[in-house]
Amino acid sequence: MSLARLLRSPDAVAGFVILGLLGAMALAAPLLFPGDPLAIAGQPLLRPFQDWALPLGTDRLGRDVLAGLFHGARTSLAVGLAAAAASILVGSIVGTIAGFAGGLVDEVLMRITDAFQTVPGFLLSLALVSVVGPSLGVVVMAIALSAWTGPARIARAEVLSIRERDYVASARVIGMHPVEIAFREVLPNALPPVLALSSVIVAAAILTEAALSFLGLGDPNRVTWGGMIAEGRAVLRSAPYLSVIPGIALVLAVLGVYLAGEGVVEGTAARERQA
């Protein structure tokens, strides 16, 4: 897709600017705030814009809010991207196998997908983190566990139409192994509509991670925006800024992902209409 077309949509530009800033924050966090963001930096409950060494103030324990915001961006983006990648990977593999194999395999895999969609995803994530214990990897797995079903359904629907095409038939004729056909010929062609969904999945993953940390189920050794909001809740009356600031960061991050994603999808669709 041409960059020029993308730049014509103000929404997409806003989305990419937000994402770029967040990415920069995440990358710069260890350089600008090399210390442990969970360490005490100054007097507790310092309000924002009072002390230029601590521009956004401090929380109940005297931890630097701005440092938390930067390091939180790291966690949010890392978990969001990893969980989305895992769900798309698992979903497209399951969808490809179901659609390509058909018959009993398809039936069993789709009933499993139904079952996962029947259980409220957040409860499933909650249960997994609660049973296995909170760490970054488990949180990523827990989110992926409840998010792979969407990609699986789309991939399956796409595979069902692709497997009847001529190039798949010719691959069969030249004696290619069915597994090879499924993963080398069919899956790559089924991916575009699945990837079009990725911004929605990343956004949902960021929100789920935040909700888990808010309930105290995030990795305890990392700063998360959800955890910061939960921390601020204890002093909601006297220091509402502690809950509000990380929340704004969250909203901007998710909005950025949505806008950028819509921009890319629309841009691709426009190109396809022209071609």
Added chain:
Amino acid sequence: MHAPIRGNASMNRTFRLLKRRLVGAIPVLLIVVIGSFLLLEAAPGDAVDAYVASVGGDAGMIEALRQGWGLDASPMTRLAAYLWALLHLDLGHSVAFSRPVRDVVLERLPNTLLLMGAATALSFALGTALGIVAGARPGSARDRALSIGSLALYAVPGFWLALVLTIVFSVELRWLPLSGMETIASGKVGFARALDVARHMVLPVTSLGLIYLALYLRMMRAGMAEVWRMDFTRAARARGIGRRRIVLSHVARNALLPLVTMLGLQSAQMLGGSVVIESVFSVPGLGRLAQEAVGSRDTPLLIGIILVSAALVIVINLLVDIAYAALDPRVGASEASA
């Protein structure tokens, strides 16, 4: 061929649909149960540990209980015993409450249903109405503003919206109560009590409802854009029918039907969303119970909540399907739809 009596035919259709859906739900529920069993097995400690931790007992009794409950048997036998217990609606024993899981869950269920029902009504009604406003003139300034606004709302985490609403309406303005389901020991009865509960539910329902409003708005708008392009809409315009009437009785009406399906699909997500909302407002419902179960490491209770939620989602989807079939005569006429 004689035309069948309409009422009878639609009754038959509904019955057939119901039967097909119920049969289809069985394998799905079975997979959910097996998944729950695996999670229970993965958790440290077993049902006897849970029971003894809350009720007490010595080593001999523990051994006897394990044998009695079949926990010393092979995994397959244990799964069979678990299924057998579930068939008798026995969801196990809650450590944290020292009571059967079923009783604790059933106690909390009505509060969650009230919260979900009200939030769904709010998001559906308001979302659809705003969607009609946006879709009446696609591409207009009003449409653009509503699209951006709904996207922004979609990006807001539910628990954070709940906290911000609390700061504004409970802490600063002091208009609404901070948390809980009703004023404790108020002694209110009848209408006064209902009013008290309603006041307590305003913020939780608004927080939960607003999050999902964007979905209905966007879906309604997209559906209307589709209908605008159809021939009968053009024909209506060519016939010189007023725009307001075309929007309401042709475009919006035809775009509304798919949203009904969304009500069912959305129920699982809303149950998940109610966990954080109930936690913020201390609403004693299923979601808050899930958080308590996590806090006290009460895995049997958490699994019980998951099973009940899954059953609830299946029932809600069933009801939505029936409603949809009643609204759209095309459904169920052929057996092809799945």
